[in-house]
Amino acid sequence: MSAPAVVIRNARHWRGGAPLELAIEDGAIVERAPRGAVVVDAGGAVLAPGLVDPHVHLREPGHAFKETIASGTRAAAAGGFTAVCCMPNTDPVTDSPAWIEWVLSRAREAGHCRVHPMGAVTMGQRGEQLTPALALARAGAVALSDDGRPIVSAAVMRHALEYARHARLLIVCHEEDPTLRGDGQMHEGFTATRLGIPAIPAAAESVMVRRDVDLAELTGGRVHLAHLSCRGSFDALRDARRRGLAVTGETCPHYWTLTDEAVGDYDTHAKMNPPLRGASDREAVIAAVREGLVDSFATDHAPHTLEEKRRPFDQAPFGIVGLETALALTITFLVKPGHLTLTRALELWTEGPRRVMGLPEVRLEPGFPADLVLLDPEREWTVEPEAFHSMGRNTPFAGWRLVGRPLATFCGGRLTHADDAFAGAASLGGSPLPGVPA
Numbered sequence: 001m002s003a004p005a006v007v008i009r010n011a012r013h014w015r016g017g018a019p020l021e022l023a024i025e026d027g028a029i030v031e032r033a034p035r036g037a038v039v040v041d042a043g044g045a046v047l048a049p050g051l052v053d054p055h056v057h058l059r060e061p062g063h064a065f066k067e068t069i070a071s072g073t074r075a076a077a078a079g080g081f082t083a084v085c086c087m088p089n090t091d092p093v094t095d096s097p098a099w100i101e102w103v104l105s106r107a108r109e110a111g112h113c114r115v116h117p118m119g120a121v122t123m124g125q126r127g128e129q130l131t132p133a134l135a136l137a138r139a140g141a142v143a144l145s146d147d148g149r150p151i152v153s154a155a156v157m158r159h160a161l162e163y164a165r166h167a168r169l170l171i172v173c174h175e176e177d178p179t180l181r182g183d184g185q186m187h188e189g190f191t192a193t194r195l196g197i198p199a200i201p202a203a204a205e206s207v208m209v210r211r212d213v214d215l216a217e218l219t220g221g222r223v224h225l226a227h228l229s230c231r232g233s234f235d236a237l238r239d240a241r242r243r244g245l246a247v248t249g250e251t252c253p254h255y256w257t258l259t260d261e262a263v264g265d266y267d268t269h270a271k272m273n274p275p276l277r278g279a280s281d282r283e284a285v286i287a288a289v290r291e292g293l294v295d296s297f298a299t300d301h302a303p304h305t306l307e308e309k310r311r312p313f314d315q316a317p318f319g320i321v322g323l324e325t326a327l328a329l330t331i332t333f334l335v336k337p338g339h340l341t342l343t344r345a346l347e348l349w350t351e352g353p354r355r356v357m358g359l360p361e362v363r364l365e366p367g368f369p370a371d372l373v374l375l376d377p378e379r380e381w382t383v384e385p386e387a388f389h390s391m392g393r394n395t396p397f398a399g400w401r402l403v404g405r406p407l408a409t410f411c412g413g414r415l416t417h418a419d420d421a422f423a424g425a426a427s428l429g430g431s432p433l434p435g436v437p438a
């Protein structure tokens with residue numbers, strides 16, 4: 001189904017804010033609008049390439065009671081995203097070309113944004129036998145990851161990096177030493193002591209980061225460090241950068257927004273892995289972002305049911321949803337306080353993840369795909385989990401007043417989301433339909 005040609009008028013360019021008019025036809029940005037194109041008044045909103053989330057859990061196959069590819073990508077579109085990379089810790093684990101193809105075909109029929117699946121590093125994510133990296137790449141996997149758990153054996157990681165290199169795939173690493181983590185449920189600090197909760201030291205993450213930096217050097221393989229949360233990890237990433245190694249890193253909005261104090265009195269919505277850290281780690285996250293050490297932002301969108309999150313703290317699953325609050329948490333806590341310009345912040349949600357994952361570039365120029373977001377960086381709104389498009393309501397930000405909101409999202413030239421508050425939506429007509437553009 002082809003979308004109507006569209007002209008977006010009265011927008012501002014995300015680089016520099018210059019007035020911008022842009023035409024879309026047949027899924028791409030074009031020089032001139034064809035006759036009869038729908039005209040949308042952006043009302044001075046900022047126009048940017050669609051956001052990309054390199055780390056989401058869409059939960060299918062197997063856990064459709066938490067999230068589906070349809071609902072997760074609908075949430076992505078509402079958050080201003082036009083592409084997501086989804087993790088293979090599904091049931092069954094996405095460790096074969098057939099399951100990669102299954103995810104891609106589900107996304108094509110039910111998805112609201114582009115979906116780039118990752119394949120597992122090891123069969124069943126058991127950390128032993130390697131998956132067929134080359135076949136996974138040919139089926140469409142953009143990267144390999146055993147996310148959700150670490151690759152405990154350094155020898156397995158070494159061989160995985162060697163094979164992944166031949167398949168030209170990077171390995172996305174969930175860094176956690178299981179012996180240091182033990183049965184820990186939150187960050188090791190005053191709050192854990194006060195609540196009597198078994199704790200996880202920050203070193204459980206950073207020692208594995210250091211190991212994998214060294215293995216990147218040994219193998220020449222590409223390591224991407226997922227959801228970095230603590231000072232030691234950034235020190236190791238800085239060291240890797242100095243040594244010229246192919247190591248990149250991401251961090252998530254909750255790590256620059258919250259500390260372990262958010263657990264309060266056993267609030268399972270503040271339970272995630274890696275855990276929320278102490279104040280000095282939060283400062284290190286912000287410093288690493290300012291310094292340019294962080295290559296990409298990511299949400300680690302991890303939907304769970306409220307029934308699961310209502311369990312006692314030590315039995316509740318780790319993880320929070322993130323797709324529909326990511327942009328606002330970035331603007332409210334990094335741009336408004338002056339840590340980053342809006343342009344730089346958007347780079348870390350667009351060009352950054354595209355470069356890390358090897359996805360094609362999107363520029364606001366003729367010939368590039370019309371994967372776009374119109375956003376209002378000044379709009380204030382209140383987080384209401386009941387209004388999420390995600391099936392997950394597990395967020396620690398319920399009731400928070402945030403600044404910055406996506407108004408409309410286009411993927412492959414098709415309107416995939418229009419905010420109720422966006423006056424220009426009326427001219428576009430109709431509600432967004434699923435079906436990822438080719």
Ligand SMILES: [Zn+2]
Pocket residue numbers: 147148149174226227273274
């Ligand atoms: Zn993880």
